[in-house]
Amino acid sequence: MxxxxxxxxxxxxxxxxxxxxxxxxxxxxxxxxxxxxxxxxxxxxxxxxxxxxxxxxxxxxxxxxxxxxxxxxxxxxxxxxxxxxxxxxxxxxxxxxxxxxxxxxxxxxxxxxxxxxxxxxxxxxxxxxxxxxxxxxxxxxxxxxxxxxxxxxxxxxxxxxxxxxxxGETCAMDLTEPDAGSDLQAVQLKATLDEKTGIWYLNGVKRFITNGDGHISLVLARSEEGTNDARGLSMFIYDRNSDAVTVRRIENKLGIKGSPTCELVFKDAPAELVGDRKMGLxxxxxxxxxxxxxxxxxxxxxxxxxxxxxxxxxxxxxxxxxxxxxxxxxxxxxxxxxxxxxxxxxxxxxxxxxxxxxxxxxxxxxxxxxxxxxxxxxxxxxxxxxxxxxxxxxxxxxxxxxxxxxxxxxxxxxxxxxxxxxxxxxxxxxRITNIYEGTSQLQVVAAIRGVTTGQYLKYIREVYETSAIAPEQEYLKDILKEMATELENATDCVTAVGNTEYTDFHARRLVEIAGYTIIGHLLLIDAQRDEVYAKSADIFIKYGQAKVAAHTAFIRNFNPDDLGKYKKA
Ligand SMILES: Cc1cc2nc3c(=O)[nH]c(=O)nc-3n(C[C@H](O)[C@H](O)[C@H](O)COP(=O)(O)OP(=O)(O)OC[C@H]3O[C@@H](n4cnc5c(N)ncnc54)[C@H](O)[C@@H]3O)c2cc1C
The missing domain is CATH 1.20.140.10 (Butyryl-CoA Dehydrogenase, subunit A, domain 3)
Structure with a gap:
């Protein structure tokens, strides 16, 4: 047992x-x-x-x-x-x-x-x-x-x-379509309102839907005809009891094999609007x-x-x-x-x-x-x-x-x-964890504002750096302080160029510097509550320090004019 x-x-x-x-x-x-x-x-x-x-x-x-x-x-x-x-x-x-x-x-x-x-x-x-x-x-x-x-x-x-x-009924989250993956604004599955009955009907195809045949599905669909962006999308509940969605196939995958990843065909599938129209995405x-x-x-x-x-x-x-x-x-x-x-x-x-x-x-x-x-x-x-x-x-x-x-x-x-x-x-x-629910690249897109607006840094300095740390671990706090300074300097160095593409190019490095610093602080704080974590705090912070040094060296030594060398299209 x-x-x-x-x-x-x-x-x-x-x-x-x-x-x-x-x-x-x-x-x-x-x-x-x-x-x-x-x-x-x-x-x-x-x-x-x-x-x-x-x-x-x-x-x-x-x-x-x-x-x-x-x-x-x-x-x-x-x-x-x-x-x-x-x-x-x-x-x-x-x-x-x-x-x-x-x-x-x-x-x-x-x-x-x-x-x-x-x-x-x-x-x-x-x-x-x-x-x-x-x-x-x-x-x-x-x-x-x-x-x-x-x-x-x-x-x-x-x-x-x-x-x-x-x-115990299961759920599904139906967002992705063949032409709408990372960019969900491109979703096309159509939602049509029958004005007489007030019932919405869904028509189209969804792809890569985990547990797509679940009892209760939340479906992102285009409710506003003639639109092509996020403002035309609404959220719906589809109930499997209606039996109007067919599983066309299950993907033959590398991993998480027990989890059915479904291609779904919606044919006049009745659905209920959730919340307000146009607020889906x-x-x-x-x-x-x-x-x-x-x-x-x-x-x-x-x-x-x-x-x-x-x-x-x-x-x-x-x-x-x-x-x-x-x-x-x-x-x-x-x-x-x-x-x-x-x-x-x-x-x-x-x-x-x-x-x-x-x-x-x-x-x-x-x-x-x-x-x-x-x-x-x-x-x-x-x-x-x-x-x-x-x-x-x-x-x-x-x-x-x-x-x-x-x-x-x-x-x-x-x-x-x-x-x-x-x-x-x-x-x-x-292998799938850094692909679905937004790839790592899309997580960086979501996190970079926290770096460029100084929000991570503010929290690090106001909360983590002011936490009480045992005297014998002060040396780790000092390393983390230097890492936070590196985050600030590297961010300034990148944003000073004043080019969004340039910031995007370095975004992963900047977000990772923020991550090493924050995780290091969290481990150090954990070590104050239980000394079991002191070893991991020491190892991680020194590992993070080396990674930060590599990232900041790359950023500092990078000539913004060299961006062109990397372009493939
Ligand atoms: C096993 C599995 C289960 C899934 N389950 C669900 C589910 O339950 N519900 C659901 O709705 N979806 C689900 N998905 C879909 C999943 O969320 C998408 O596959 C994922 O969001 C990526 O979309 P995509 O495959 O179309 O890749 P694409 O969007 O075509 O991306 C291809 C590459 O381009 C990069 N890229 C794209 N845009 C940018 C950008 N702006 N900046 C930098 N890089 C970019 C990506 O990082 C990626 O490396 C599942 C997928 C799989 C494989």
């Missing part, structure tokens, strides 16, 4: 973060919910106990059921039968066990039979599911679509759909994708955790030249860097999730009562932080999941290249 929660103290460490008190107090409306719902916690400790209990159940199911099924799911994959998806046998068993344990509607209000959990423990559960089977995490994690329904749909729609999600998809990007962060950390453990265990058991390979500097350096990166992406993941929790919870409270001046200011501040941290965490978590799985396979030598070990699956599964 394994348990992916109790065998990993890092998750509990983040659940015990000091900001959780504020989040839980807000989420439980100062525990007044206990008067209405018997299962609601009576105080903060009761709430944390409850999260602990549920995460322990998730951890047990992940270790004993989902992880055990992962290999067969990877082999078998889903199929299309009569225009619908049939999951692999192991996936069906996994979902049955998850449903029986009541692990759906995790973050939905109790009124809709949800558990009313903050985003933080929801992402912790997602991380564990992904450690066991990254493809299943896609299917199960799509319950975050319900968050968007909760936020923007009418009460009638919420009552109609949300209890179904809590009961501008408002609702942005909210939907920000939640989904946290989910991919959780998925990346889960895969990285699985890969790190495999790498470590193999390096301890494999002997060459008469010694366990873990004794060779090349191996232990790799493993220590992997561990530091893993701790780093986990800490920025939960920092971001906390920011999202605070502002979203204030948003829902504001629908019940007027917020006071301080609360309003706090909501705004955390929303800004959530917006700038979300792309940064998605970028680093997904890129590091790839690096960690790559290194873990290398540690396995030739055995890593065979199907005898799960590491090849982790490498394949990790």
């Amino acid at each position: 394994g348990n992916f929660y109790t065998d990993n103290k890092d998750i509990k460490f983040h659940l015990d973060h000091p900001l959780m008190k504020k989040i839980v107090d807000l989420k439980e409306r100062n525990y007044t919910q206990a008067q209405e719902f018997e299962e609601a916690p009576k105080d903060f400790e009761d709430a944390i106990d409850n999260y602990d209990r549920v995460l322990e159940i998730v951890g047990e199911i992940c270790a004993d059921v989902v992880n055990e099924n992962a290999e067969s799911v990877d082999e078998e994959g889903p199929k299309v039968v009569d225009g619908h998806v049939k999951y692999a046998r192991g996936t069906r068993q996994n979902l049955d066990v998850i449903n029986q344990a009541g692990l759906n509607g995790i973050s939905l209000p109790r009124k809709y039979n949800g558990l009313n959990f903050p985003i933080v423990p929801f992402i912790m559960a997602a991380e564990m599911v992904a450690r066991a089977d990254a493809g299943l995490q896609n299917i199960w994690g799509l319950q975050d679509c319900a968050e968007t329904i909760n936020e923007f749909a009418t009460e009638e729609q919420r009552m109609k759909y949300l209890p179904r999600v809590s009961a 501008i408002k609702y998809v942005m909210a939907l994708m920000n939640a989904a990007r946290l989910g991919i962060g959780g998925q990346s950390v889960g895969i990285a955790e699985a890969a790190y453990r495999e790498g470590l265990s193999y390096a301890k058991s494999r002997k060459q030249f008469g010694r366990p390979i873990i004794e060779f500097p090349a191996m232990y350096e790799m493993l220590s860097n992997m561990e530091a990166k893993l701790h780093g992406i986990r800490t920025i993941l939960y920092e971001t999730a906390r920011f999202v929790d605070v502002y979203k919870t204030y948003y829902f409270v504001s629908k019940e009562r007027a917020l006071d001046k301080d609360e309003k200011a706090e909501m705004k501040e955390y929303e800004k932080l959530a917006n700038i941290y979300t792309p940064l965490q998605k970028l680093f978590a997904s890129e590091y999941a790839n690096e960690i799985t790559y290194d873990a396979l290398q540690i396995h030598g030739g055995s890593g290249f065979t199907k005898d070990y799960p590491i090849q699956r982790y490498v394949r599964d990790a």
Whole structure:
């Protein structure tokens, strides 16, 4: 009997973060919910106990059921039968066990039979599911679509759909089309309103839709005839019970094989408008994708955790030249860097999730009562932080999941290249994380404003640099201070040229400098709460310092006139 929660103290460490008190107090409306719902916690400790209990159940199911099924799911994959998806046998068993344990509607209000959990423990559960089977995490994690329904749909729609999600019905997020990938403004799937009945009908094709045959789908469609940009797009709910969407095919993919990636044909599919017309991409998809990007962060950390453990265990058991390979500097350096990166992406993941929790919870409270001046200011501040941290965490978590799985396979030598070990699956599964929910390049596009407007730097200096650090770790704080200065100087150096294309050219370097500095600070702060993280803080900060030096040297030595040498078209 394994348990992916109790065998990993890092998750509990983040659940015990000091900001959780504020989040839980807000989420439980100062525990007044206990008067209405018997299962609601009576105080903060009761709430944390409850999260602990549920995460322990998730951890047990992940270790004993989902992880055990992962290999067969990877082999078998889903199929299309009569225009619908049939999951692999192991996936069906996994979902049955998850449903029986009541692990759906995790973050939905109790009124809709949800558990009313903050985003933080929801992402912790997602991380564990992904450690066991990254493809299943896609299917199960799509319950975050319900968050968007909760936020923007009418009460009638919420009552109609949300209890179904809590009961285990699955969701899908239908955005991408053959000619609309990174650029969702190009979406063409047509939405037509029947004026007599007030029902919308959808016609067209969607591509690459995860769990496209899910029970409840959020669909981005063009509702305004004659438009070609974002302002002509609206968001709709499609209910599979209407049976007007066919799965034309499932992609034959490199990884996350248990997750059906569907091409869908909509033929006069009846649908309900969510919120206001024309706000589909501008408002609702942005909210939907920000939640989904946290989910991919959780998925990346889960895969990285699985890969790190495999790498470590193999390096301890494999002997060459008469010694366990873990004794060779090349191996232990790799493993220590992997561990530091893993701790780093986990800490920025939960920092971001906390920011999202605070502002979203204030948003829902504001629908019940007027917020006071301080609360309003706090909501705004955390929303800004959530917006700038979300792309940064998605970028680093997904890129590091790839690096960690790559290194873990290398540690396995030739055995890593065979199907005898799960590491090849982790490498394949990790590869999608920096592509979907916005590629890494698009995360940089989203994050660069946080650099050029000085928002990251402001937060680093106002909050992280003023945090109390143990005297013996002051040297790390000094390095981080230098890295923040490098961020400022490199940004000035790039923006002084006054050319947007030039800023775009260096954007990835600048965003990464911000990321190394922020993750370094977070690890150092973690090390103040638990000395276990002191080693990772030291290793990561010095690793980041070297990366920053390379990036800043490139920027400083770059002649803006040389941009032309790189152009291919
Ligand atoms: C397994 C899988 C599951 C998926 N699940 C879903 C889902 O559930 N719902 C859904 O709607 N979609 C889904 N997608 C689609 C996914 O989100 C897109 O594939 C992704 O956003 C990239 O779009 P694209 O494939 O069209 O690539 P393109 O947009 O054509 O990009 C190609 C390359 O160009 C780069 N590029 C594009 N624009 C820019 C720019 N402005 N600046 C710099 N570089 C740029 C990209 O980074 C990329 O490297 C899924 C895809 C896969 C493969």
